[in-house]
Amino acid sequence: MKFCEQLGKYIEQLSCTAKELCELSGISPSTFSRYRSGERIPEIDTVAFDGLCNALEAVAREKGYGDMTRENIKRAFLDCEDIIPADRESMRQNFNTLISALDINIKRMCKEINYDVSTVFRIRNGTRKPADPERFVAAIADFTARELRTPTEISAVAQLVGCNENDIEDVSQRYEVICKWLFSDHARQSREIKSGGIEKFLDKLDEFDxxxxxxxxxxxxxxxxxxxxxxxxxxxxxxxxxxxxxxxxxxxxxxxxxxxxxxxxxxxxxxxxxxxxxxxxxxxxxxxxxxxxxxxxxxxxxxxxxxxxxxxxxxxxxxxxxxxxxxxxxxxxxxxxxxxxxxxxxxxxxxxxxxxxxxxxxxxxxxxxxxxxxxxxxxxxxxxxxxxxxxLMEIYRSDREKDFSDFLTADSHRRGGRRSILSALPVYTMDNDLLDSILDRNGIDDRRGRDIKAYVSERKKRVESILETMTIEDEICCLSREEFETRPHALDLSGVFCASDVLYSYDDYSAHLKSTERYAQTHENYSLNMLSGRPSAICKY
Incomplete structure (x- = not known):
């Protein structure tokens, strides 16, 4: 049985609605719809997956199904043929990290290891599991160990897997280390490199003012x-x-x-x-x-x-x-x-x-x-x-505001879905009355206020245009009052080149968060993933 089939079975057995489960789990209606249709499968041990299990348990308890506990629900989902077990999920994430960090040519790799490119693509995005994971990992490790030979390349591998360069000078040594690393626990690796690698840099970037x-x-x-x-x-x-x-x-x-x-x-x-x-x-x-x-x-x-x-x-x-x-x-x-x-x-x-x-x-x-x-x-x-x-990058200052606006307009016509991990709520989901209130409370003068409103209005039009034929997925963090008060939270007005921040109150922030949830419910091609805590950086695709 597939995940979507098991989910449908629970909904039918409990006679509940998607709206009920969305409200209880915190999952947006568009994301939940994709779960039911089989377009998307939640990753295990995530906020979305745990929220869904908790929501089903709450409905079951209310309707007298005492044996339908969270543990039983989770176990049933984990038995689904398209759910990737924890160790296989770690392998998938590590494989994607290896490809990105070492800039590996996918087509060349697939030819060398005798795997179809489309199959590897589906393994990377989690829609397919390798029939023989050990054989797959061995082939990837063998290709990588032989492909990377220069001191710079060996240094990159050493940094990635967390070993000394001297330990992987030989091809066979590289093969063994990469094999072991691909099957290692991704979360543990993240904690180990947090003190001195990319995570440290992202933390510094997030803290930079x-x-x-x-x-x-x-x-x-x-x-x-x-x-x-x-x-x-x-x-x-x-x-x-x-x-x-x-x-x-x-x-x-x-x-x-x-x-x-x-x-x-x-x-x-x-x-x-x-x-x-x-x-x-x-x-x-x-x-x-x-x-x-x-x-x-x-x-x-x-x-x-x-x-x-x-x-x-x-x-x-x-x-x-x-x-x-x-x-x-x-x-x-x-x-x-x-x-x-x-x-x-x-x-x-x-x-x-x-x-x-x-x-x-x-x-x-x-x-x-x-x-x-x-x-x-x-x-x-x-x-x-x-x-x-x-x-290496285009840098826009206030004297190039029109150039930046032209770039955003041209980008809105590019084909393909968008996925963003945001450190601030998206301005295109904000109600106009709320925007007026925030500008008044911050003492923004009429001229600057008009510029900000025009920018937000234009941003909304661009996003609506994209959503007509393409998808947008935003990942945001829901902050508690305590988390919010540790650092002021400002409107995302980077495209209007504000000289100073326009700050939310916590009530403003909560109201904007609710309007973002409503936006997800009323726009079929817009999906929202809500996490707890503060993100470490902005990342847009």
Missing amino acids: LNEYIKAIRFDEMKVPALPFQLPVSKSYFGIKEMMESELDFLKATVLSRSNEPVIMYSDMPMKEMADDPEFPKKWMFGMALMLKKGLHLCQIHNLDRSLEDMMLGLESWIPMYMTGQIAPYYLKNVQNNAFLHLLKVSGAAALSGEAVAGFHSEGRYYLTKSKKELGYYRKRANDLLSNACP
Whole structure:
């Protein structure tokens, strides 16, 4: 028996309605409808699955079915042929993580392991179970172990599975470790990496507040110094310590010059040694902040061929500065060679070039020059490198508000479903009267209020247009009063470029939450998943 059939059997036996079960379980009517039709199956041990079991038990108890306990209901659901057991679900989640983290080519992998692409796709989304899970995992591990051979790739595997790089130098070692990891408990892994991996970064990103950051480094009080800075026309630096000195000298020369030319920066040098220094990160951040304060535009070319640890360190440094909108991020598509390391930073006043052999970063050489002739050469080289790079992201500021609006309009016509994990309630589900009340309570002036209302109205139209032919699934967190009061909660007005937050009261928040639930009930193609607690980040698909 399938899950949808077992659910239908319970509904018929209890003579209850879908509306009753939705109200008791907290599951939206559209999601519940998909459960009944077999379009979707809830993951076990989730809020939705537990809520459904509790709701059925409550109805059964009310109607005198004393033997229909939560445990019996859950056991019946777990016996359904399309429900994936806990260990198989962990395998599925880990398999998806492996594909994403290591950027594995699905078609090539399927050809190598002799599995149909459509079958693997269904295994990934949970609509199908491997007939022989052990054989499937062995094939994936064997392919991955043989496919990943470079130091960077091996480092990525080590970071993912939580072992030392030296432990997986051999193909057979990689195979055994990956096999074991694919069948390991996903929730336990998440707890283990939370202290030092992606979860830590997401927590930091969620906690980041640009205003607090500006106050912490006193950015709003900074004055770009005009003191003379004595630096030879050219200078060479050797080793890690002098490399850090060369970076700071480049920043000083750039900040203290009269030039306002854009700055182009690229480096594939490892970051860990510099991050371990207690003083350098602070000085480097301060120098970067001064460049931004001066009004310089930065073109940063990122090297994505890094270990996970280096990637996280880089993101933690760059995300706050991206918030200023003065940095244009780029990346190079092709994987760089693994024999040499390079560094190139050019401004209107100085150029810094560095090189080292991979694995011997501490023995590198770095060259800083202010010579006009050499600056011309390095500027041309930096421009050539930039011409080979691709934009990493589009950053919209208030002066590009129309461009952002055009982007959203064009996106609303793209085919395909949308899924979002939101840290704020969606404004397109808000009643107009509630919006008016919130704007009045926050003391928003008439002009700004009109702009906000126009933005919300346009957002509603776009979403309604999408829902005519496509689906939208939002995942939100329902906050208790205690959780709400630990941090102010604001309207999601990122598209209207508000200079300050427009805050909810808890009553406002509760009213908006109810209107979001009503929106899900009245829009067939809109589904809502409600969780308890606060999400760690916004993620949209």
